[in-house]
Amino acid sequence: MSSDILVLVEHRDGTVTEGTFEILGRARELASQAGGEATALLLAADAGPLADQLGDWSIIAIEDPGLAEFSPSAYQAALAPIVTEREPMLLLATNSGVGMDVAGGLSGAIGLPLAAFATSITLADGAPLVTCQSFAGKIEARVRFRDDRGICTVVAGAYPAGAGRVAGSPRVERVPLPAVDQRVRFRGLVRPEAGDVDITRETVLVSVGRGIGEQDNIELVEELAAALGGVVSSSRPIADAGWLPRTRQVGKSGLRVKPKLYLALGISGAPEHLEGMRDAELIVAVNTDPRAPIFGVAHYGAVADILDVVPALTKRLG
Amino acid sequence: MEFVVLLKQVPDLAEELEIDRSGTELVREWLSYVTSEWDEYALEEALQLRDLAGGTVTCLALDTGAVDELLATCLARGADRVFKVGSFERPPDTHASATAFAAALRTVSHDLVLVGVQAIDDLDGQLGPVLAAELGLPHVSVVTHIAAGADGTTVTANQEYAGGLVAEFEVDLPAVLGVQTSREAPRYAPVSRVRQLMKTATIEALDGPVGPGGGLIVESLSVPETGGHAEMIDGDAAAIATRIAAILAERGLVKTGAAS
Numbered sequence: 001m002s003s004d005i006l007v008l009v010e011h012r013d014g015t016v017t018e019g020t021f022e023i024l025g026r027a028r029e030l031a032s033q034a035g036g037e038a039t040a041l042l043l044a045a046d047a048g049p050l051a052d053q054l055g056d057w058s059i060i061a062i063e064d065p066g067l068a069e070f071s072p073s074a075y076q077a078a079l080a081p082i083v084t085e086r087e088p089m090l091l092l093a094t095n096s097g098v099g100m101d102v103a104g105g106l107s108g109a110i111g112l113p114l115a116a117f118a119t120s121i122t123l124a125d126g127a128p129l130v131t132c133q134s135f136a137g138k139i140e141a142r143v144r145f146r147d148d149r150g151i152c153t154v155v156a157g158a159y160p161a162g163a164g165r166v167a168g169s170p171r172v173e174r175v176p177l178p179a180v181d182q183r184v185r186f187r188g189l190v191r192p193e194a195g196d197v198d199i200t201r202e203t204v205l206v207s208v209g210r211g212i213g214e215q216d217n218i219e220l221v222e223e224l225a226a227a228l229g230g231v232v233s234s235s236r237p238i239a240d241a242g243w244l245p246r247t248r249q250v251g252k253s254g255l256r257v258k259p260k261l262y263l264a265l266g267i268s269g270a271p272e273h274l275e276g277m278r279d280a281e282l283i284v285a286v287n288t289d290p291r292a293p294i295f296g297v298a299h300y301g302a303v304a305d306i307l308d309v310v311p312a313l314t315k316r317l318g
Numbered sequence: 319m320e321f322v323v324l325l326k327q328v329p330d331l332a333e334e335l336e337i338d339r340s341g342t343e344l345v346r347e348w349l350s351y352v353t354s355e356w357d358e359y360a361l362e363e364a365l366q367l368r369d370l371a372g373g374t375v376t377c378l379a380l381d382t383g384a385v386d387e388l389l390a391t392c393l394a395r396g397a398d399r400v401f402k403v404g405s406f407e408r409p410p411d412t413h414a415s416a417t418a419f420a421a422a423l424r425t426v427s428h429d430l431v432l433v434g435v436q437a438i439d440d441l442d443g444q445l446g447p448v449l450a451a452e453l454g455l456p457h458v459s460v461v462t463h464i465a466a467g468a469d470g471t472t473v474t475a476n477q478e479y480a481g482g483l484v485a486e487f488e489v490d491l492p493a494v495l496g497v498q499t500s501r502e503a504p505r506y507a508p509v510s511r512v513r514q515l516m517k518t519a520t521i522e523a524l525d526g527p528v529g530p531g532g533g534l535i536v537e538s539l540s541v542p543e544t545g546g547h548a549e550m551i552d553g554d555a556a557a558i559a560t561r562i563a564a565i566l567a568e569r570g571l572v573k574t575g576a577a578s
Contacts, residue, residue, distance in 0.1 A: 012479065069485065072447070073456045097460035097477045100436075100496070104443040104459070108416060108451025113533035114443040129537070135438045138335055139344070140540050143441065146533035153443070156480075183456035183490040187474065192482030204571065228566070229573045240499050253460070253478045253498070259572050268331075282569060284562055285548065287494055291334060293542070300565055301548035308555035309562075316563040317572055 003036030003126075003210065004297045006086065008079075008093040008102055009054065012069070013189060016053045019094035019156045020275025021052045024057065025163025026121060026154070027092055033123050034089060043067045043078055047172060056156040056168025064177045072101035077181035080109050088149070090121070090128055095153040096252075103153045113150040115143050117271060128152075136270045137293035156252065156275045195247025196230050204230025207250055207277070208238055211287060211306050212264015215243045220310045221265060227317040233257065235267045251276035265306040286310075319373035319470055319491075320362060321364040322428040323397070324419055324445065326379060326409070327351035327388055335541070343538045344406070355390055356434025362500035363464055364432050365396050371466040374398040376426055378552050381417055382406045390515040394507035400519070401426065404526025412442045416449040417529030423453060425524060428492055430473060435460050435496035442532035446496035459489055459496035 007088040010017045018291040025037035042057045044050050045068035047061035051166050075098075083106060084090055091106070093099035095117055107114035110204040119140075120131040127148035127314070133155065172302045199205060212218060218232070225232045232248060239249040250257050252272040262280035267273060269292055277283070278297045285298035287311050302309065329335060329349045336345040363376045376525040379385040379394040381402040403422040410418065423431065433446045450457030462484070471491055476484040481501055489495070505574035551561045566572050 009346040012483070017567070019482075066336070071454070071487070072458050076451070097479060098456075100444050100459040101457065104412075104447025105451050105457065109442055111533075114448075115534055116441060116443045132441050134441055134539075135329065135335055136331055137542065138331060139337075140542050141441055142537045142540075144535045144537055146535060150533070151443075181456070183493070184458055185488045187488055188484040189469070189484060190484045191475065214520075227573070228386070228571070236499075252480060253482075255481055259568065261569075268457050280572070282565075284565065286558070289332075295548045295550070296542055298548040300551060302551040302558040302562070304555055304558050309558050312555050312559035313562055316559055317566075 005031045005038045005090045006088045007038050007040050009042045010098045018161050019165030021035050022159045023092040023154050026159040035126050039228050049155045051170040056166040059170050059172045061172050061174050061294045062177050070098050071184045071186050073181040074104050076105040077179040077230045081178040091151045094214035095155045099153040103151045113145040118152040118154045133271045164301040199233045200255050202231050204228050205233045206230050206232040206263045208265050209235035209267030210237050216293035224310050224314045227314050235273050264294050268292040277279050319371050319429045320427050321375045322431045323361045323364045323377045324433045325357040326354050328354045337539045354434050354437040359500040360432040360434050360497040362504040363497050382409050390512045390522050391507050393515050393519050394511045395505050396476045401522045401524045403437045407481040411531045412440045412445050413532030414529040416452050418526030420452040422524040422526050431494040433496045442534045446494050450494040455494050457494040460498045461495045462498050
């Protein structure tokens with residue numbers, strides 16, 4: 001066993017994701033506390049340009065044409081022998097679809113414990129101590145690993161990306177592809193159709209969730225957004241129901257927004273949603289559930305039915 | 319095609335969660351349970367795919383004491399067969415669930431295993447990839463738009479990423495997919511039909527060992543201070559609206575000319 005930390009590099013379309021830099025930064029801090037090294041794991045067709053994006057990092061690179069884009073089976077086959085052999089104290093991945101697949105697959109395949117939805121990782125007596133979100137953010141769990149080694153999937157925004165962006169030259173160790181598994185084949189990326197508005201560029205977002213009740217009530221929120229000179233956005237269930245276009249969805253599988261004002265109306269604030277909006281300059285939340293996690297990130301909150309508050313607010317702004 | 323759906327119940331978040339005196343468990347005796355939201359999507363997808371491609375839908379749930387209603391609901395919605403697996407005094411973690419389901423799946427034929435992409439209580443990872451690793455099957459998480467291939471040996475599915483970007487994958491069967499959402503909202507099953515099925519339906523039982531679990535040691539649970547951050551506004555809707563309008567006006571966030 002070592003005190004080293006391995007970090008899975010997630011990249012898409014030739015670009016390293018923001019979340020990768022967030023966990024790289026934390027990995028370096030933890031490795032230096034533990035007396036180990038933080039090393040990036042990079043799987044790609046051509047590691048060079050991606051390594052350059054990473055900067056001053058020690059990188060283990062596996063290059064193969066079949067690794068141009070992510071595939072769960074290809075990544076698992078390639079990574080399992082390396083993680084087994086290197087015996088890291090920690091393997092970090094982002095809590096994305098890619099991270100879920102790789103972390104869960106490796107944990108099941110090689111028996112390393114896994115802590116999901118991690119929001120904080122520290123060392124206690126030299127061993128990882130992880131805080132995880134549970135029950136949609138209503139409970140926090142502090143967990144350790146059996147044998148003090150394990151895998152973490154870290155939620156977006158848990159650590160600043162800046163600490164992971166270290167200018168300098170990468171030190172790349174290329175290792176041969178240990179195994180091939182082509183049972184999951186990447187076929188292509190599908191980009192979202194451009195929407196009528198780009199919610200990432202709006203300064204005022206009036207965002208609506210399940211508390212809206214029914215589709216007809218969306219109109220009330222549209223009126224409020226018009227009164228504020230903003231646009232309507234939503235949490236996932238509203239987009240799933242087809243009440244608003246997918247391009248208006250805020251959160252993990254939608255867009256990450258940073259408006260001057262985010263009005264969260266009838267949104268409970270599941271971790272997947274908070275991931276997309278917690279950096280807004282001013283967050284005002286209205287929800288009927290006083291224990292809704294949205295109140296944990298809001299600057300102002302009110303426990304009320306949005307169907308009562310929204311028309312009243314529109315009237316006062318009108 | 320043989321579709322298998324794995325489902326579980328989770329505490330209803332509409333109710334307050336309490337931590338017990340050990341500090342490492344929820345107080346479970348008063349909790350009410352609901353079917354995990356993403357498992358409902360997995361079932362709906364399986365039913366839709368069966369109706370398009372033919373075959374059967376089999377639903378499995380670990381027997382944690384009260385899964386008959388869950389499984390009867392699966393039948394009421396159109397599942398062909400249901401099984402409860404093993405016997406568990408408390409809800410097992412993801413890895414222990416995977417061990418039990420993997421054992422059961424050795425006796426239940428399956429081309430495509432659908433699970434909810436996640437559950438609100440899975441601390442030690444998501445069931446799909448952990449189970450797939452135990453079974454030696456390929457897996458993809460966070461999928462939508464599942465479609466069966468023409469020759470019945472593959473499916474295609476989309477994996478969702480941030481910003482609305484998706485990757486399309488082709489997956490060899492048998493495989494495990496973690497379903498993010500279904501093409502249509504989960505269908506409704508009349509309560510009277512569920513009640514009737516609970517009396518008359520055959521819910522078969524399968525062995526599922528109680529595995530050692532994922533090796534995650536819970537040191538403590540806590541309730542985050544949700545109110546600790548927000549300044550709460552009291553009063554009725556009119557008072558709340560007035561206060562919010564004032565806050566926005568103070569910060570220059572109302573349109574010029576608007577009243578405060």
